Each structure stands twice: as C-alpha cells, then as structure tokens.
Amino acid sequence: MAVSSAVLSMQNENRTFVHYRMEASCLDLALEAERLCKGGDYGVGVSFFEAAMQVGTEDLQVLSAIYSQLGNAYFHLQDYSKSLEFHHHDLILTRTTGDRLGEAKASGNLGNTLKVLGRFDEAEVCCQRHLDIARELGDKVGQGRALYNFGNVFHAKGKSVCMSGTAPGDFPEEVTTALQKAAEYYEADLCIVKELGDRAAQGRTYGNLGNTYYLLGNFRDALASHEQRLLIAKEFGDRSAERRAYCNLGNACIFLEEFERAAEHYRKALQLARQLKELAVEAQACYSLGNTYTLLQDYERAIDYHLKHLIIAQDLNDRIGEGRACWSLGNAHTALGNHDQAMHFAEKHLEISKETGDRSGELTARM
C-alpha cells in the first residue's frame, strides 16, 4: 500500500494552522478525513481526502468512498461545482466496476447536487436511476430516499418558476404540475418509510410535503403535515426541525385566517431561534409576527416586532430586510395616526429602495 511521508499544513475553523506529520496510507488519511467531516469540520476533512487521493489506492471501493465523501463535503461547503465533479467521478467508477449499490448512491448524490444547481432535467434522470437500481436490488430504504429526492427536485423546479408576489394556489399550470408531482413522490415515500418505521425520514417528508401542499393552496393538508412534522421533531428533541415546523405552521394558519394561532406558532419559532442563536431566522420570525399583529390590528405589538426586525437587519447589514421593516413600520404608524413617525419610516424606505434598486419598493414608498 502506498504511504505518504510529508508535513501537511491545514487551516482549521479557528483560522489557526495545524501541522500534521504524515506517514500514513491512503485509507488512514481517508479515515481521518471521514472523522473530521462527521464532526462538521469539512474544510480540514477535504484537505485530508485530497492528501489521501495524492497517496492513491488500488482499492476501488476505498476510492469510490473518497469521491463520494469529497462530493458530500463540498456540498456542505456549498461548493456545488466541486461537489458535482466528485459525485460524477464516483458514478463513472461504480459503473465501471459494476457496483450497483454504489451507482445508486452516486446517482442520488449527483441528483441532489444538480437540483441545487437548478439543472432539474438532469437531476430527474439521476433520481430515476437511483430509484430503478434500489427497486432492482429490493432496497426499500434506497427507494424511500430516491422518492424523497425526486420530490425535492420537483418542488425546487416548481418553486424556481413561481412568480414572485403570486399567492400560493394561484401559480401557472407549469408550476402546479411540478408541485403536484412533488406531492405524489413525497406521498409514495411516506408509504415506504412508514412501512419501515423510520420516524426520522417520516419527519423530513412530512415537512416538505407540508410546504408543497402550502404552495398548492391546500392549507388544511399543509397544517396536518406540519403538525406531524412537529410531533416527530419533539420525539427526537430536534429543536431546529421544531423551529422549522412552527414557522411553517404559522404560514399555513395565516391563509386559514387563524391569526391568533399563527402568532402562537411564530412566537414559538422565535423562542427556538433565540435558543439556537440563529439571528437571520430570529429576524424572519419577528417580521412574520409583526405582519400577523398587523392582521390582528394590534398595531402597537406589530411596531414592537417590526422594530426588533429592523434592529437585527441593521446588525446583519441586510438592507433589503431593513427596507421591509421600514415599510411595515410606516404602515403601522399610519394606522395609529402617528404621521410624523410614518413619514420618517416612509422616507427611510424610499432611501433604501433607491439604494437597493428596488423599483416597486421605490414606487410604493413614493405613494
């Protein structure tokens, strides 16, 4: 087995350099890379995988795993072209060696990456291959995962052509068709993961199915799906999933005109976002709460939440968010008859709209 003998310098997440004395085989380096990636240290993990590749191996299963994990690491690092490159290498390799399970997995990963890149037709081909091989091998887990990925591709395809500003349920036929397909794939996936008793997979599928029903304008079904998602998130103590479910439940309640219930869900989402220290999500929850209290005609509370949103948007240097907060604050102050305050925020909104090139915002502000 080839052995590397060198000193590798790598920058870890604290931006300090770590020096590794290398006298290791390809597999040793790759195992260390796997350990680092499992711990979330993808940057250093990638360096180790690359060092492993430099050493080289004649074991094609090890090489396939390195390609696959490198692809996944780049996916987590949001370097999708690199991710695509390695998942493609893995697909070619597994096809050459006749490793059907490996080919199914490579296809699934390639499909996910192509979806993120907006290459939906190619992603569909990959998902179909993943599903076909999983069926051929009688691999129920693989079938469920392929159906989930398929649902995600159609959901993203539908959303990519959604017209901004169009309300859910009012999209063009092309969008509705894609979303209906997404719902069918998620429902088929749900049958399999229920049969397998895989609660974690059920949770993910319920979440995305709920969002698909929401876009299709089926708000009651969306609510039921997100309630299931919430239940499973609580079973696992998964607070991020819980927060997502509360946010999505709030959205569905708005369309059902159950504003008090929506506010309750958004408040829980806000509380969890604060616990998880997710500032951008906290800002979004404040914005949603501000809008919900506006619908409840409780303008004092609406102002309170829109101000909280404004402060976070300023902290994050999010000019678009800041503009939205100013617009909302202007409206709430107008409703309360605070004309000076309303004018102040309207002027601020106009200034930000000009700066960000938001023409519709600029026109609204001038009104």
Place this chain on the structure above:
Amino acid sequence: SAVATLRSDHFEMEPETMETKSLTDYFNKMHRDVMMGMPKIEE
C-alpha cells in the same frame, strides 16, 4: 386582500439526504475478515 400582502414567502425546507459510503464500516469489515481468515493457534 391583507392576507395576500402580509403572508410569508419564507418557508422552511427540510435538509437534503446525501448518501454515505462509510470508510469506517469498510475498514472494520476488512479487519474482521482478516481476523476470521487467520489460522487458529494450537495450544
């Protein structure tokens, strides 16, 4: 309507599920196979 104006366009998707090819599992299996193939030591 007011709902159409004040609804949220922001909804939260679940994460993608990436397939994994575990090297640790492969290494453990390789190690086990080697151990099982070793001749028994006569006492």
